[in-house]
Amino acid sequence: MDDKKHESVQVKSSEITPEHLYLSRREFLKSIGLVGAGALLAAACKRHGQTPSTTATNPSPADVSKTFAPSQTSAISSTDKLGEPITSYENITGYTNYYEFTVNKRDVGEVAKDFMTTPWEVAVGGRVNKPRTFGFEDLLKLFSQEERIYRFRCVEAWSMVIPWVGFPLAKLLKEVEPMSDAAYVRFETLLDPEQMPGQKADNFPWPYAEGLRLDEAMHDLTILATGLYGKSLLPQNGAPIRAVIPWKYGFKSIKSIIKIELITDQPDTFWTKVGPQEYGFYANVNPDVNHPRWSQATEHRIGEDNPRKTFLFNGYAEEVADLYKGMDLTRNFD
Numbered sequence: 030m031d032d033k034k035h036e037s038v039q040v041k042s043s044e045i046t047p048e049h050l051y052l053s054r055r056e057f058l059k060s061i062g063l064v065g066a067g068a069l070l071a072a073a074c075k076r077h078g079q080t081p082s083t084t085a086t087n088p089s090p091a092d093v094s095k096t097f098a099p100s101q102t103s104a105i106s107s108t109d110k111l112g113e114p115i116t117s118y119e120n121i122t123g124y125t126n127y128y129e130f131t132v133n134k135r136d137v138g139e140v141a142k143d144f145m146t147t148p149w150e151v152a153v154g155g156r157v158n159k160p161r162t163f164g165f166e167d168l169l170k171l172f173s174q175e176e177r178i179y180r181f182r183c184v185e186a187w188s189m190v191i192p193w194v195g196f197p198l199a200k201l202l203k204e205v206e207p208m209s210d211a212a213y214v215r216f217e218t219l220l221d222p223e224q225m226p227g228q229k230a231d232n233f234p235w236p237y238a239e240g241l242r243l244d245e246a247m248h249d250l251t252i253l254a255t256g257l258y259g260k261s262l263l264p265q266n267g268a269p270i271r272a273v274i275p276w277k278y279g280f281k282s283i284k285s286i287i288k289i290e291l292i293t294d295q296p297d298t299f300w301t302k303v304g305p306q307e308y309g310f311y312a313n314v315n316p317d318v319n320h321p322r323w324s325q326a327t328e329h330r331i332g333e334d335n336p337r338k339t340f341l342f343n344g345y346a347e348e349v350a351d352l353y354k355g356m357d358l359t360r361n362f363d
């Protein structure tokens with residue numbers, strides 16, 4: 030799809046697959062005789078000349094496709110809400126940022142391929158009434174897995190459209206009952222230099238940590254992702270569980286989470302420690318606020334030749350602009 034056509038489409042809300050594209054998986058399977066979310070997506074991809082990889086071999090603690098809620102399986106969608114094609118599985122898994130493994134985006138998959146994600150636990154605590162450590166399998170059982178097709182915009186000005194599998198973070202937070210003085214959520218990635226060679230160097234403030242204001246964390250667009258393209262996440266994309274906040278720059282979407290803490294004050298994060306002048310706590314996508322070293326007005330959609338325009342809140346203004354009423358949006362680096 031060329032940029033002109035893209036610009037003529039009114040930018041609206043999220044790329045959550047439109048209701049009418051959700052089919053009962055059972056009905057759909059009966060009608061075409063296919064056998065699973067992965068196959069359905071594979072079929073959708075084929076129509077668009079893409080081939081989802083079938084070479085994933087990393088042991089995963091639980092196959093998300095087994096718990097993928099049938100009624101929420103997007104059986105036929107192969108584009109986002111704007112008609113923008115979903116990025117190929119090869120590009121989503123082959124071009125990633127995961128500094129714990131390597132800073133070379135195309136090498137992360139190879140360096141991370143033996144990363145052990147089983148067993149895996151996520152400790153949720155801090156200012157909550159019911160602190161609890163969840164095994165990864167518990168999370169799959171407790172919360173039905175949905176597909177969410179979201180645009181994803183890295184602060185480095187590249188982007189993708191990704192069909193995530195996951196569940197709203199709000200569901201998990203409600204389970205532990207935040208106390209009334211909880212105002213922020215802090216997330217932490219696993220610290221394990223034996224498995225993550227990048228952590229052997231002390232040039233970065235390990236472990237990777239991120240944070241959200243509680244209302245941002247409770248927003249329905251904010252998910253914990255456990256898969257993509259109907260399959261469990263591969264290590265390079267943050268297996269077994271990572272956050273996705275689609276209206277913020279990609280670095281907010283922290284990978285391989287082991288700890289979630291509800292706290293009273295705005296936390297430091299990995300990137301606010303690395304470069305406070307360049308990376309802010311809010312980090313909302315904003316084409317009018319340039320990075321000190323480059324423009325944020327356009328983005329390179331991986332797999333495409335022509336640049337696309339970047340949208341305020343990555344195109345999700347309708348859903349999230351209210352969260353920032355009264356805030357100066359040009360001060361993105363607070």
Ligand SMILES: Nc1nc2c(c(=O)[nH]1)N[C@H]1C(S)=C(S)[C@@H](COP(=O)(O)O)O[C@H]1N2
Nearest residue numbers: 125126127128183218237279280282283284
């Ligand atoms: N723990 C951890 N999480 C991370 C990163 C990282 O280096 N370590 N990189 C971030 C950045 S900069 C981006 S753009 C996204 C990339 O996600 P993707 O590989 O799934 O596209 O992950 C984010 N989460």
Ligand SMILES: [Mo]
Nearest residue numbers: 183184279280
């Ligand atoms: Mo990024």
